[in-house]
Structures are given as C-alpha cells and as structure tokens.
Amino acid sequence: MSRSTLGLLERRLLFVTGKGGVGKTSVAAAIGWLAAARGLRTLVCEVDAKGNLADFLGVGPLQFDPVEVRPNLAAMAMDTEASLREYLRLNLRVPLVARLGPVARTFDFVASAAPGVKEILTVGKLAYEVRERNYDLVVVDAPATGHVIGQLASPVAINDLVKVGLVRSQTDWMIELLTDADVTGVVVVTIPEEMPTTETLELIDRLHDETDIDVASVVVNRVLPEIFSRPESVVFDRLRSAEGLAVVRSELGPAVDEVVDGADLAVRLRRSRVPHLTRLREGLGDDVPLLYLPFLFHRSHGVRATSVLADAISDELGH
C-alpha cells in the first residue's frame, strides 16, 4: 500500500472515526475549523444522524445542502436518499427520474435490500466533492470504529457483487481516489483508556488488512495534564503526608485537605492513563503520526471546544 508524506491538512479527504464517546465529532469539527482558518476551502460532513456536529460548529441542524458556517467552512449532514436523488439527477436523463415517482418509496427498498448501497451513496457523494474540486479539503465525521470499515470498503464490496451497470462504472474512480494516500486518509480518534486503545489498534490492523486506505493520523484526545515534574512529586508527597498536612492545615485551615485530595486525584487519574498511552505508542510503532489533544476542563462541548481544539491541533502540527 502506498504511504503519504503529506501533512494532515494537505490531503483532500479525511475520514475521522473512533470508538463511541471519544470525541470524534469534536475533533472532526476542529480539523475543519483549523483548515478553514488556514485558508482552505473546507467541507465538514456528518454521517451519523446524531446532530452533534452542529453543536460543535455553533449552528442549527445541518442539512444535505452545505451551509457556510464560517469563512471557508461549509457543513452538511449526509442524507443517503438525497444523495441518491442527486446522483440520479447527475447521471440519468431527467424525464426518466421524473417518471420514477417519489424516490422515497423506492429508496427503502434500495437501501435495505442491496448491501452497501447506503455506504456507497455516502462515500460516493464525498468522493464526488473531492473529484470535482468543490473544496480543498473534505472532513468526514465518519461512523464509529465498528462501522467505518464497511463504509470505506463499500466501493470494493460493490465491485465484487455488481458486475455491470452504472454503479460498477462509478466505483472504479472512487476506489482510485480512496486508495491514493496523497488524497485520502483516515484519522482515528482515541482516548487513553483501555477499550478505546484496544479498538484503535484493532481498527488500524483491519484498515491495513481489509482496505488499501492510508491512516493519516491517530489523535489522542482528552490527555490529562501531568501536573508535577519528578522533583515536584517529591515535594507533593511530603505535602500530603500526615505531618505535611498538619503544617499546611495550621496555615490554611482544614479545607486544605480537600484541595490536596483534589490534586492527588488529578495525579492518580493521569497515572491511570499512562499504561494505555504506552500501549498505544508501542502498538502503532513509528508508522502513524500521533497528535495529542488536551482534556478540556472549561468547555468540553460546543463551538468554544472546537476553537480550543483547533488551536491545539495547530500547535501539534506546527507552523
């Protein structure tokens, strides 16, 4: 498989995935936000119908038709039925489509009966925007780890099942675009915890085994701060010993116990994450670039979180 030396924002199509609950939507929004701020014409697209992407961009519900949410940044929500309608309009003679009747009636069948149809309509629409150069970068808030392979592998799966017809003629260029590492990359978002780490490593293995799509980056989200250096830890241990606490209590009152407990909790929480960070680093080796994003104490949700994370990604990427 080809690998790319291009930076994250130099690709054209990024699929952002991750285990449920790790913050993949916020990271997808932040990547789009940063790209737009750096002058790239950017589209962010939500594939799961959960509606969180709109929260992270500070706008109302997203539709299939992209809306500009900031300069250079458009956002849309995938709607496979609308995608099918658009596809038919672009590829078939209009009168024929008109005679088709309401697409909704037939769509139920198409999507349910034919394997991979929803997936191909999603990937096809996104790949189309890239091919037509409507945007410099398309960022996809993709399905969670369990479902994303099915989506990314759908053009190949369709190729295996459908031997002739219009769909078959469409999948070849899609596969070419998806497997070009200078164009398409997967961003796997994770957090330093047991299951997300395991799923991330498994997903990357599966991406290598089952697709020819490049992993652009692994983003470790919600990394807790290391509050003490080694010499500081020695002082902190002295502070929270029985004698130490007695001394600070006499100066600051008994409530200082809770403050020290809070700092101790912060240390233990951070420490509990370290083995997972180590396992992730060792499991990935040097092949995949890692980005670290901080745990957000103040705003973990919404447009402010997106803006802070975009700055953090910018720092991690450099320049």
Added chain:
Amino acid sequence: MAASLEQLCSAKEVVVSTGSGGVGKTTVAASVAATAAAQLDAKVLVLTVDPARRLASALGVQEFGNVETRVPASAFGEAGVDPAGELWVAMLDTKQSWDDLVRQHAPDPATRDAILANPLYQNITGRFVQSHDYVAMERLYEIHTSGRYDLVVVDTPPTRNAVDFLDAPDRMADFFSSPLLRWLITPYRSRLVNLASKPFYTVADRILGTQFLEDIAEFFILFQTMYDGFVERARAVTTLLGGPQTSFLVVSTLEVAPAREAAFFLDLLEGRRYHVGALVLNRVLPEYLLDRTATDVARRLTNESAALAGSLGAPLGVAEGAPLESVLSQVGQSYLDYQVVARREAEQRDELSSIPDLCLSVPALEGDIHSLRGLLDLGGRLWS
C-alpha cells in the same frame, strides 16, 4: 421502583444494561451479574456483545464465545468469595447467531442450504436492518425461554443510538411484511413486470445491472420463506422487553453528550412504559470538589504561592531550592480545574429530568477493573 439492585436482581429475570458508547455499560453489566451470582442462590448469565479481553480475563475465562461458559468457582475463590450461585458468560457472535436463526426457521434443508450459500447472505446479515441489534435481542429471547437461568444480564450492542436495539425486532417484522419488498420480488417471481413498476426496474437495471437485481431478489424470495417465524419471534422479543420480568439499567457518565443521551433514553423508556430499575452514573467526580471553603484555599494557594512557600518551607521540612512554590500553585490550580468539571457534572445530573428512584454513582477511577475482585467490589458498592 426497586429500592436496591439486590431487590431488583432478586425479582427480575432479565436486566438490560443500556447507555451510549464508552460509558462503561459492559463493566456495569458484568459487575451486576457477578455480584448477583455471589450473593443470590441463583444461576446468572451475563450476555455481552463486547469482546473485552480484560473482561474475559477478569472473569477468569481465557476466551468465551457464542457458547455459554461457566466462570469457575475457583475464580470467585481467588477473589475471596464463596459464591451462593453460579456465573455464566456468553458473547454474541452475530454471524453464528444468524446461521443458527436460519437453521431454525428455514422450512426445509434445501432452502436452508440455499440461503447459507447465497453470496449476498453474509453481506446482508452484516448490514441490513441493524441485524446486530436484532440477533442480540433474539439471542436474549432464546436464552430466557430456555429456562436455563434465574437471571440474564444483557449488555446491549454499541449502537449509534441507544434505542436502536429496542426497535430492532419491530423493524425486522416491518421489513419482512413490507409491501416494497413484495413489490421488488414479484416481477422476478412471475417474470412479469407490470406497467407501474417498469420505470423503476429500468432505472434499477441501469444502475445495478440485471444480474445483481436477480441475485437480490432470489435471496429475498428464499428469506421470505422464514417470514412467519421471524415475525412471530420479533413480536415475542418485544413482549419480553416490555414485560414485568424485565428491567433496564441506564448507564451514563455525566459528560455532556452521554448525559443528554441518557436523559433522552430515560424519557423514551418511561414513555413506552418499560421498567427502569436504576440509573447508574459512572466515573463521577467526588463532591468535595464543590466545597466553597476549599475553593478559597485553592485560590490562595495559586495566588499567594510565593509567600506561602516562604512561610511553609521550613515547617514542612522541604529542602532549600525544592520547587515548593510551583507545587503549591499547581495544587490550587488543579483543584480549581477539576472543580469546573465537577460543577458541570452536577448541572448535568440536575438536568436529567426523570431520574429513577434508584440512582447509583460510581466514583471516578473505581470503574477501571482488572479482576473479578474488582467487579465484585464495584457490584457490592451498587448492590444494597
């Protein structure tokens, strides 16, 4: 509403653990089942969809799959517990469960073999109508009606939406009785395309190719032979979920997105008159982070760290040149940082409109479990 999990697990036959991804519902399900097996003279099964190796090793079984496996009593012995009952585990294998379903419902061996050999079968079972959710509920029904267990604790699949699995049996029934499906199959069955559907087939042929459409149609014609079995079973599963022998645990953290989903799910369960046994709030920060007096102390530590380091250095016995000032400042700042999160969590809890009578909290750090002892400790904390 139950007064305790002890009471709930004594009375109910099925306990369903639900919640959005990453909130720890697998761990909660395993803890509840392990504790029920330890405390009650009952045969308990935990049915999980998550192949968490840590959970397997915590339960003292190297690996477990679709086959129900007993957790050896020795594993409880090593955890210092003499269990009153038995703990069994099974993991849902979607493909295997589908094959079992086909074997069970196919009208004759020829149809069965034709379905299992159909090139679309594997592809379709993996994708359509949330088949994962459907087989999870189907498997639960099969296990429950077998009468092999006093209590079945179910860990629900990681769905995009926590309610998807609830609707899966109904959706499956709808799908098989869909006029659209029949409309699709008819021309291939009769080899006659009527005028109304002709434009559709013309377009579909151009898009997908005739051969592919025929493959699909053949598959569904075969599958329809199992229609009655599927629909009947789907209805029975729905009845079981809504019945008096079943209760739901809603698991959540107090982060914004999971808490919102939990609120939505609680309302929905209530609206459908399902029994909500308990709300389990996982990884909750301690209440001492909300203390106002401590806030003042933390501010002083941060703002006056230099002066405090000067006066406290000698009594603390900290060596000359040691970084006491930065430690004091960091201790204060860290408390203030986590306080913001703790306050947000308190607000999220307040915003959960319909909190069940039984609301249990698991402190941060205590849900990270590596052993059966850990599962039992967590379960014990929630139990009575």
